[in-house]
Amino acid sequence: MKRKIMLGVLIGLLCVSLRGQTEDIKRKDVSLTVYNQDFALVRDIRSLTLKEGINEVRFFDIAARIEPTSVHFKSITAPDKCSILEQNFEYDLVSADKLLSKYIDKVISVISQDDVKYTGYLASYDGSQIVLAEDREKGPIFMINRSNIRDIEFPQLPEGLITKPTLVWSLINNKPGAHDVEVSYITGGINWVADYVAAVSDDEKSISLNGWVTIDNKSGTNYEDASLKLVAGDVFRVQKKAAITDRMEMKALSAAVPEQFEERQLFEYHLYELQRRTTLKNNQTKQISLLSAPRVAVNKVYTYSGALYNWYYYDAWQGLQCNKKVAVNLEFKNSRENGLGIPLPKGIIKVYKADVDKSLQFIGENQIDHTPKDEKISLYLGNAFDIVGERKVTDHKKIADNLYRDSYEITLRNHKKEPAVVKVIERPWGDWTVLQASHNYKKEDATTLVFEVNVPANGETKVAYTAEYKF
Missing domain, CATH: 2.60.40 (Immunoglobulin-like)
Structure with missing residues (x-):
């Protein structure tokens, strides 16, 4: 435990060091357009203060799976006065092994669980042991089992490690003062699928159909109070992305739910915009109601x-x-006459039917492709x-x-x-x-x-x- 605290303090100092290199950048707005092919377009608006001339700006809280070549920057305040000279994406994130790698052939101290302190040059390390040499030529050599280590002492902060993925810009600015800037980029690791639940009526002549959007965020960052749009369609990309493999199970609901998405056409695809803001946390799966059709003839x-x-x-x-x-x-x-009539994104439909005691029983499922209205x-x-x-x-x-x-x-x-x-x-x-x-x-x-x-x-x-x- 103490070892973790020591490493945590070191990482905290590293954060302070990095923050000191730039002005605080306050996020004003963030919007997401998520495609059902495991990627999303992020539009991030922030406020920062720029001096006249060349500025170095560090842009934190971005997706770890960002595609650096997709980044677009502009000053909303003065787009013709501020431009990028150079951009770097730094992603060498700090960890215990990254810290150790920076100290190969350098002196560190290791304290064991029984309070024995070993000081020497770090010769090597792996998942089970750390090897120290008190003298690189004469020895002795200490092999310490990592499960028996309580503390690791590093003399100073290593260079070149960061605590979170960071965009670093060199900007040329001719309008000193406060700027609202817009940064947009594509990131992998965000996907969405449509899931449907159908309950068959007693006479088997109709179903109640409820649709849900399942959004999976594994992009490496949170999106607080974001506006959300979903795009359904087969958008061509040079490299295919993976789809969601694990879904949350949904109960078959027959009660009507309020409409939350507004649907409209976008090029040859269909876009669904959530009519409120929402928060997508990293490593979170979120479900939002898409549609409710209480009676569809079948x-x-x-x-x-x-x-x-x-x-x-x-x-x-x-x-x-x-x-x-x-x-x-x-x-x-x-069709609209049949209680539907909206473009249905591809997804799995789970079908249930009520038993004599009115409890819903699962009777099968299948997947539909993107389905236009009237099909x-x-x-x-x-x-x-x-x-x-x-x-x-x-x-x-x-x-x-x-x-x-x-x-x-x-x-x-x-x-x-x-x-x-x-x-x-x-x-x-x-x-x-x-x-x-x-x-x-x-x-x-x-x-x-x-x-x-x-x-x-x-x-x-x-x-x-x-x-x-x-x-």
Whole structure:
């Protein structure tokens, strides 16, 4: 403990030393524009006093993950009278090991837990030991276990270490006195994602949808009482950044919350501005309500795609296995008539449904991409337990070298107490034609054939069709 105090005092003296090199710079305002690609644009306005001529200014409390080449400085007070001659970004932060590295081949003193004092030249150090030589040629050599060290005494403050990342400017100023200056820069380590919670109604015909913004600040500094804007879209950057991997869990809320963000278009993206100020602390994850839609009409869609292969089997058709799972999707339109109608940032939607005791139970989740208004959203939530599918090839004929004719039978069994409509999706190959079918079908595109099949409660329905494939 005492060792830590001694190092803390040394670091404190270093802070005083650095502060003495410049006037106090008071922050007047800070604003953040956070992109959902792990970076943000910071706009920082501060007040400082400048003399006429060349000034050295140290700008503290900046992000540790700043991109130095993105820094832009201007004097709001006199933009044509003040400009940068030189800029340096200092990030060699003080630590116990950094202090020791400055004293290699120099004299320090180490005091052990049992009050034994060792003084000598620092020969080396690592995570477990410190090696001192009383005399560099004759010795003796002391190897002190770091877990047994109580104090380390350094003769004086080392040069070249700082306690926080710092921008250092050499400014030329022709208007002495007080200046308000604006510094903007890009920093990594700030990311945001949208998270959504949906609660399905008892009749499964609507959902209540709540959206949340999750902001993760690992940039290395705090942003007190900041204005906040969020940009959603795929902004191209030369180097891709990481996304948030850990999210805070949210409860499924059905109560309406006040609108806090104003949405508007920015170039080919969408911007969401928080209508109040907020504080983002370093290493903090913050959640802010984005939207609340108490009633959004949805359709529950059952989908069956029985083929497990995505190629044509030619004459190797016997013994083909099939998929028996029937997928369950919730589909809804992002429209104003449907209770939404705003651009939805990409994110994960967690879906819940109330049990008989009204407690919400988790029933699945999926991720949506950036979704403009009036577009349809389809959420795959899992597979139906009580609806089963089966698919088989019932006949295969080679008509010519490049022409084949196949017949299929698809069986859907519904073990539920109510009827179900299942969308059967087939993926034909080549130049194909349906010759006959037991049910109406729709050719959605060149490789998609769809049947809408009614399956009675506790019953089954068979779909049969024959198609020719020309290659």
